[in-house]
Amino acid sequence: MAGEKRALLLNEVLSEPVAKAVELPVARIDLWSRRWRGEAADGTPVAVSLEKAARNGDCLRGGERVFRICQRPEDVLVIPMPAESSLAAKIGWYLGNRHLPIEVREEEILLELFPTLTDSLDRIGIAYQIRHEVLNCRPHSEHTH
Numbered sequence: 001m002a003g004e005k006r007a008l009l010l011n012e013v014l015s016e017p018v019a020k021a022v023e024l025p026v027a028r029i030d031l032w033s034r035r036w037r038g039e040a041a042d043g044t045p046v047a048v049s050l051e052k053a054a055r056n057g058d059c060l061r062g063g064e065r066v067f068r069i070c071q072r073p074e075d076v077l078v079i080p081m082p083a084e085s086s087l088a089a090k091i092g093w094y095l096g097n098r099h100l101p102i103e104v105r106e107e108e109i110l111l112e113l114f115p116t117l118t119d120s121l122d123r124i125g126i127a128y129q130i131r132h133e134v135l136n137c138r139p140h141s142e143h144t145h
Contacts, residue, residue, distance in 0.1 A: 005044070005045050006045070007037060007045040007046055007047040008044055008045065008046050008047070008062040008063065008065065009046075009047050009049060009062055010046050010047070010048045010049070010050075010060040010061065010062040010067060011048075011049045011050060011060075011061075011062070012050075012060065012061040012062075013050060013054055013058050013059070013060055014058075014059040014060070014061055014066065016059075017057070017059055017068070018059045018066045018068070020066075021059050021066040021067055021068035022040045022041055022042050022044065022065065022066070022067045022068070023040065023041040023067070023068055023070045024038055024040045024041070024046065024060070024067040024068060024069050024070060025038070025039075025040075025041065025070050025071075025072050026038050026069055026070070026071060026072065027071070027072050027074070028071055028072070028074065028134075028135055028137075031053060031054060031055065031056065031069070031071060032053055032138070032139045033053060034048075034049065034050045034051070034052060034053050035047075035048060035049050035050075036048050040067050041070075044065075044067075046062065046067065048060065054069055055069070055136075056069055056070070056071035056134060056136055057069060057070075071134045071136070072134075073132050073133045073134050074112075074113075074132065074133075074134075074135060075113045075130055075131070075132055076110045076111065076112065076113055076130070076131055076132070076133060076135045077110070077111050077112070077113045077114075077117060077118065077121075077128050077129075077130060078108050078109070078110050078128060078129045078130070078131050079091060079108060079109045079110075079111075079121075079126060079127070079128045080107065080108050080127060080128075080129075081105075081106070081107050081108055081109065087126075090124075090126070091109070091126055094120075094124065094126065095109070095111070098117075100112070100117075101137040101138060101139055102137055103135055103136050103137045110133075110135050110137070111135070111137070112135065112137075113130060118130075
C-alpha cells in the first residue's frame with residue numbers, strides 16, 4: 001500500500017543494554033512468542049524474529065538501530081506472601097494445581113488476572129489485591145514436571 005512503512009526486521013538480541021536504544025512497547029503475551037510485530041516509540045514499525053523469545057529490557061538490533069523492549073503494564077493479581085506456613089502451603093497447592101504462570105517476589109506473588117481466579121480465591125479465603133504493573137513470568141509450557 002502506498003505510504004505504508006516497511007517493518008524493520010529485528011533478529012538479534014544484544015548481550016549488553018544500550019543506553020540510547022529506542023523503546024519498543026510490547027504486551028507480555030507477545031513476548032512469549034519468537035515472532036511478532038510492533039511499533040517502536042518513535043513510530044518505526046518492527047517485525048521481530050528471534051531464535052528464542054525475548055524478555056522485558058532486552059535490546060534488539062535491526063541493521064544499525066537498537067530497540068529496548070519495554071513490557072506494557074497490565075492488571076495483575078497480587079497475593080501477599082503469608083507469614084503462616086499453613087496458608088503458604090495452601091496458596092502453593094492451589095496455584096500449582098491451576099498451572100498458572102506466576103512471578104514470586106520477596107513479599108508477594110503476582111499472576112495474571114482472571115475473573116474466575118478471583119472468584120476462587122474469595123471462596124477459599126486467600127487475600128489478594130489488583131494492581132496495574134509489569135508481570136515478569138514465563139508461560140507454563142516452558143517448564144517440565
